[in-house]
Amino acid sequence: MTADPVPAAEHTPTADPTQLPDRPDPTVHEGFPHRPSVRTILFGVAGARSRIGGALRALIAVALPGLVGLAVSGGVGAAVSTLGAFAVVYGERRLHRVRWQVVCGYGVVLVGCATAGALVGHGMRSWPTTLGWIVLCALMIAIAVGAAVWVDLLREPAPGSFLLVLCAELAGVLVAHSTASVGAVIGWTAAGAGSALLVTLCAALPDVWRSRTGRADTDSPGITSTPDPERTDTPTVAERLRWGHRSVRTRTLALRLGLACVIAGGAAIAVGLPRPDWAVITAAMILHQGPDRLLGSWRGVHRLVGTVLGVLVLAALAVPLQIPAVLIIAVAVLMAVTEVFLVVNYSIAMIVITPLAMILGELAPPASLGPTLFARILETVVGVTVAVTVLWVVLPRAHRSILADANARVAASITDAATEPDSLPHHRRLDHALRTGAAALRHAAHCEPEWARRRWPAHHGLHTSGRELLADRERAATAAPMPAPPIRPRPGAPQDGSEAGPTG
Helix, strand or coil: CCCCCCCCCCCCHHHHHCCCCCCCCCCCCCCCCCCHHHHHHCCHHHHHHHHHHHHHHHHHHHHHHHHHHHHHHCCCHHHHHHHHHHHHHHHHCCHHHHHHHHHHHHHHHHHHHHHHHHHHHHHHHHCHHHHHHHHHHHHHHHHHHHHHHHHHCCCCCCCCCHHHHHHHHHHHHHHHCCCCCCCHHHHHHEEEEEEEHHHHHHHHHHHHHHHHHCCCCCCCCCCCCCCCCCCEEECCHHHHHHCCCCHHHHHHHHHHHHHHHHHHHHHHHHHCCCCCCHHHHHHHHHHHHCCCCCCCCHHHHHHHHHHHHHHHHHHHHHHHHHHHHHHHHHHHHHHHHHHHHHHCCHHHHHHHHHHHHHHHHHHCCCCCHHHHHHHHHHHHHHHHHHHHHHHCCCCCCCCHHHHHHHHHHHHHHHHHHCCCCCCHHHHHHHHHHHHHHHHHHHHHHHHHHHHHHHHHHHHHHHHHHHHHHHHHHHHHHCCCCCCCCCCCCCCCCCCCCCCCCCCC
C-alpha cells in the first residue's frame, strides 16, 4: 500500500505571493539571511582545503601538454594549451558519473571560443587599430552575455562565463600581436582540452572504485547542477531552461552585463588605452555572477586590489619567467592556485589570475614592464568604475522584482505539485523554484535589508509550505513497497511454467 496523497488545499497558498505584507511578524525571524561581515568578504578562505584535489588536477592538466610541447618544440607556445585546460575547472564539485561529460562539453566550447578569438585576431592584423579592438570587444561581450545567461538559467556554479570570455580574449590577442598563429592557438587549445579530459577520467577512477565497493561518492555529495543519470529528482538541462525562461533575474543580469561591457570597452577605446579588452573583461568578471549589489561591489574592490597586487607578483617573476620551463611551470602553478581561490576568495584569485592572463597574452613577461603594468591598472579602474556604477544605477530596485517573480514561480509550482502529487516533474520544478527563491531573498537581503525583512514572514511561510509538500512526497515514496523482482525461468524451461519433458 502507498501513502495517501496530501490534499492540495493544505499546501496551496491563500495569498498572492507577489503582494507580500509590509509588517513583519516578530514570531517568524529565524533563518533570515544576514549580510556577511567585511572580514569574511575580504579575508575568508573557508573551503579552500576541500579544493586542493581540484588544484592538483588543474596543475597536471596545464603542465602535461605544456611540458610535452616544450620538450618536442623547445618553445613556450604549448602554454596556450592552458586555454583548453580551463575545462578541468568546470568539472569540479560534480559527481564522477557526469564530471567527464561536463569537462568534455566545456572543452568543446573553449575550443570554439579560441577559434572565434583567433579568427578575429587574424583580422586585426590588417584592420585599423580601432576597428580591430571594437570587433574583439564585441565578440567578448557576445560571449559574456550569452554564456552568463546560459549559466544563470542552469544555475551553474563558478567560474561561470568568465573563463570562456578570457579564452576568446587571449586567443585574439595572441594572434593579433603575431605571438602565435591561428592554427597553433586552435591546436594547442584542443590539446589542453584533451589533457583536461584525460586528467578528469583518471581522477574519477578512485570514485568509481568507491561506488562499486559500496562507498559513497565523497567528492561531490548531494545534487549537483549537472543532472546525474542515475537520479530521477535532478532536473534536466531542458527543464531548467524552460523553467527559467523570461525570468526577471536573467533579464536584469543580461542588461547590466551587456551595458557595462559596452560602456567600459567604449570608454577605454575613446581615451586611447592600449588594451580595451582588459576593461571589458574586468566589467564582465564583476557582473557575470548575478545581480547582487553588495557582492558585486565587493567583487569590484577585489578585482582592483587583486590586479594591483598581481602586477607586483608579475614584476617579481619577470626575470625567471624568461626561462621557458619556468614559464610553463609558473602557468601551471598559477592555474592551480586560481582553482583553489576563485570561489573561496575573489581577491586572492585576482592576484594570481592577473599574472596568469598577462603571461598567456604574450607568452613571456611584458617587454616594457612599467608602462604595461600601469596601463593594466588604468584599464582595470575603468572596468571596475563602470561595472559598479551600472550595478547601482541601472534598475536599482531590481531585487524587488526578482524576489516577487521568484515567489510567484514558487506559488505556481506548489499549486501544480499539490494538484498532481504523483507527478515527479512537478516536484522537480518545485525544488528548483525553492532554490531560486532562496537565492532571490538572499540577494534582496544584501541589497535592501529592511525591505527584505518586511517580506520575510510571507516568504518564509510560502517556502515552508513548499518544503513540506516535498517532504510529504519523499515520505510517501519511502513508504511505498518495493516491486518484487521478476522471476526468470531456467534456461530451456517452457514459458508456461510446466516442466520440460524429454524430446525425441
